Amino acid sequence: MSEVFVRVALDHPLATLFDYRFDTPVPVAPGMLVSVPFGKRHVVGLVCEVTAHSDVPADRLRSVEGVCTACPPVSSEWLKLAAFAADYYQRGLGEVALPALPQALRDASRWSRLFAPEERYSLTPAGRVALPDALPARASALRKLAQALAETEFLLAADARALHPKAIATLDAWRAEGWVALDVIEAAAALATAASADVPAPALPTLTDEQAAAVEAIRDADGFAPFLLHGVTGSGKTEVYLRALAEILAAKPDAQALVLVPEINLTPQFEAAFRARFAALEGTSIVTLHSGLAEGERARNWFAAHTGRARIVLGTRLAVLASLPQLAIIVVDEEHDPAYKQQEGLRYSARDLAIYRAKQLGLPVVLGSATPSLESWWQADQGRYKRLTLSRRAVAEAVLPTVKLIDLEEERRRGRASVEGLSGPLIAALKARLERGEQSLVFLNRRGYAPQLACDACGWVAGCPRCSAYVVLHKPERALRCHHCGWEARIPRSCPECGNVDIAPMGRGTQRVEETLASAVPGARILRIDADSTRRKGSAQALFSDVHAGEVDILVGTQMIAKGHDFQRVSLVGVLNADTALFSHDFRASERLFAQLMQVSGRAGRAGLPGEVLVQTRYPRHALYHALGRHDYVGFANSTLAERRDAHLPPFVYQALLRAEGRTLEAALAFLQQAAAELTGIAAAERVTVYDAVPLTIVKVMHVHRAQLLIESASRAALQATLRAWQPLLRGLKGVLRWNLEVDPLDI
């Protein structure tokens, strides 16, 4: 019999496959998971090729130790997707492919129990009464088992066995008495709350002409068809996704759809809309995939997608790498959202990978937004994406809110009263809403009480001992906190430098605004939503439901309140502190600010109440605010793209960023300078511009000094070729703690 070898991808930075002998008596195919020896360890790898010979000398070849038979192999298309992502983002194939699989699959010791049916024991009402009395006095093992049953909803067979080796026999005896019930749950089926025919079909709204045209275009698409669905806030983009999906899924009984959202916990309404709509379509199960799921649930949901049982996968950026053998359409909602970019490990853009995936498989992909990224807008300008426009709000009586700028300089000049940064007109407008029983939002992008705590007498400002950053005052928590490293300390009573007791908070965060609002708008029920008030799992959802239930008059918060919510009774949005982003060194800051302000403005007046947006600013003549006032995304996008073209910035050039972290700034900079010098030997780098290595704005975090080197090119191919040749040279350089390479960075 001839020998069989497999070439396996491992989660290892080397962009190579590892050869193993395959002498296990089961069939092997690419896409299967195997366990292999690697050095002194045993690791899980993904079979990429099966071959009849290996170039590795026979005495150095080791054998595959185990095969995961519980999981059908991933498709060759999926392997290609992972290979593309690895190549594009300059990582090893295994570094991309293995982390994209559920944790349970990457642990060979768990394979035998994987996706097996779950046996759940639970106490019956009769058992709850009878069992305690029936136990012999000294049977402590039995008591433990009975107690475990009483304390939980159900006890898994495996957990029972861990309590006592003979637990199952005991449980079966108790079952015979009628004290215990046993349910066997098909693990993969349990989650797929399969739709049933009993659910009445929901009443569908009549589509607007623009919605109908969009649905038709998506449904009739042939082959790879990227769409940019540009719809103003409240124009009913979700309805377009729902209808397009319904048509595509109905046309092909096994077709699957992938729907990406920036943050699933912030958009429960979105999930609810999908569940409600597809509950009536028989056999259409929806699963979610995001990092908030428990590990077991995530594995089961992944498996349901992988085996085709889930027809709709609703997920965050990580879901773009889900295995979907019958994928037929991809939707990327709020495609401009920076959350689609992973900021650590494999620094990929889920939106860009979604486009690649659609192209690879010849599918429609819908990018939806009220404020598309300039990258996508430019693609549409060039005719590479087809633009679909929803120019009006879907609900007939809902119109876009009026935007007014409050000139803070003029307020001051005229000596008009303000309270702690809240201008007179804004306070008056908030009071008017309170009287009418309408809701208001107050938006500012800074959490905490105050960004600085300072001493007037000597100029001391509270700073982080580990970072080159000021610490933020958190009043309810009575703490100073570093937002970069998590360092925390009590608020000092006096200045540690000069002893002055009059140290004072400077600037404003959401906590301080919440406090000011309580005194400026008496009687209002105020709720704050930001990363601090929603730290506990599920608390954001609970807070948002208070807003929807009308139990809140004024909601103050960060960009968390701007995203996607369909608030029905909000008629006023106040914007504070937006000016800082106008003059950022990051060329994308104004694009982000405009998108945020459009989004938060879009929360007002959705259900027919006339909406108003009040923006406090020192620069009322700034072009960005003018475009905002006219709801003129197109004008803003076109003028900003013209500026980018003149300044040779993305999307007109392609960029990559090399970041280094060293014990000293000098070490980090020296590494980057050596790295830049290595580029001179690379032919493709002739078409690449290399900038000077510079420290990051917050140069030190956790005692580590950080610097970066930007390189860019008008040719994506030249940049990619350069990076490919550069990587191995970078690996040879020393002197820093860590470095990483980011392709298409969002934050510069």
Ligand code: ADP
């Ligand atoms: P977007 O995502 O574009 O901001 P949504 O999808 O949240 O907008 O829709 C806004 C509101 O309009 C929702 O309450 C939705 O139910 C409603 N809606 C959508 N399409 C229609 C329609 N054709 N007729 C009536 N109401 C609609």
Ligand code: ZN
């Ligand atoms: Zn002082």
Ligand code: ZN
């Ligand atoms: Zn710090």
